[in-house]
Amino acid sequence: MDPLIFENGTLMVLDQTRLPAEVSYIEIHNHTHMAEAIRNLSIRGAPAIGAGAAYGIALGAKMIKEPDMAAFLEELDGVIKAITATRPTAQNLFRAAARMRQCAEQVGSPVLAKEALISEAKRIHREQYDQDMAISLHGLDVIPAGAAVLTHCNTGSLATAGYGTALGAIKLAHRHGKAVRVLATETRPLLQGARLTALELGEAGIPFELIADSAAGHYMARGKISLVITGADRIALNGDTANKIGTYTLAVLAGVHGLPFYIAAPLTTFDPAAATGNNIVIEERNTDEITFFNGVPSAPPNTPALNPAFDITPARLITAFITEQGLLRPGEICRIITRSA
Numbered sequence: 001m002d003p004l005i006f007e008n009g010t011l012m013v014l015d016q017t018r019l020p021a022e023v024s025y026i027e028i029h030n031h032t033h034m035a036e037a038i039r040n041l042s043i044r045g046a047p048a049i050g051a052g053a054a055y056g057i058a059l060g061a062k063m064i065k066e067p068d069m070a071a072f073l074e075e076l077d078g079v080i081k082a083i084t085a086t087r088p089t090a091q092n093l094f095r096a097a098a099r100m101r102q103c104a105e106q107v108g109s110p111v112l113a114k115e116a117l118i119s120e121a122k123r124i125h126r127e128q129y130d131q132d133m134a135i136s137l138h139g140l141d142v143i144p145a146g147a148a149v150l151t152h153c154n155t156g157s158l159a160t161a162g163y164g165t166a167l168g169a170i171k172l173a174h175r176h177g178k179a180v181r182v183l184a185t186e187t188r189p190l191l192q193g194a195r196l197t198a199l200e201l202g203e204a205g206i207p208f209e210l211i212a213d214s215a216a217g218h219y220m221a222r223g224k225i226s227l228v229i230t231g232a233d234r235i236a237l238n239g240d241t242a243n244k245i246g247t248y249t250l251a252v253l254a255g256v257h258g259l260p261f262y263i264a265a266p267l268t269t270f271d272p273a274a275a276t277g278n279n280i281v282i283e284e285r286n287t288d289e290i291t292f293f294n295g296v297p298s299a300p301p302n303t304p305a306l307n308p309a310f311d312i313t314p315a316r317l318i319t320a321f322i323t324e325q326g327l328l329r330p331g332e333i334c335r336i337i338t339r340s341a
């Protein structure tokens, strides 16, 4: 199950909103289609969004008729704006879009730019797998044999269009015979843990149990969890980390129970323009995701609700970041990522 397939000029996105019941692909013809697929979570997970956005921008560029380079770039900015207006927290989306813009600027004509953009999108997609494998290999250093790992949301191949970050490290530990077992949180409200992580763990043959998000403290108190590893949507320079709503609660619980709490993420998820978590925009989603369950009301009509998609885990609660360049303590981020204006 590949979340993103680009073959013979055709782009297909796995509709993750239908998993696990149905494996179906949507054909994406232009950037508007891709923006919609990102917005409605057909494609989700910060790195997969980045790769999908890159293809979306390349397809949008193909439709631009302008023969003049300056006018072409102006229209390309409109394409990029439409794509980046979808999910404000996912740093990889903005990183991929900036890289695509830079790629277009570097060639002399719209014809060449259109070709270069397709190649660049393929490169961004391909690089993800290598980054994920490097992250997963470094993850082996923090996962002891026989560990019970708690993870949140979905950070596997479905979330990165590669091998996975937090879930990549868990899968690799399993492949290395470390006899890991996993507690996967269901991840309310959209159940990325129940629908997607459970699917990936099952396919990989890794022993696991699905738990309600609110059961994590119970199992930590009973000594059933050795460590926590999650992914990230955006990481500030001081180490404050935005990830799926509920991550902060897990980090607090891990701290109280003396458990290591790791964030696995590629360097493309670090935001050189965010000094702290206060500079990270948290996506607020439609409250129907809270007041309805599978299209059926789960609260009285017109119940006021709040639906932040992410929260910020303060750096002090994070043991280390597992990146493709190795483990980074929060205080070491500035050594690798330099602040941008």
Ligand code: MRU
Residues within 6 Å of the ligand: 044, 045, 046, 047, 152, 153, 154, 155, 156, 159, 160, 164, 165, 166, 192, 230, 231, 232, 233, 243, 244, 245, 309
């Ligand atoms: O809303 P989603 O499903 O896109 O949220 C995904 C997460 O929060 C992931 O943990 C994060 O993007 C990292 S994916 C490797």
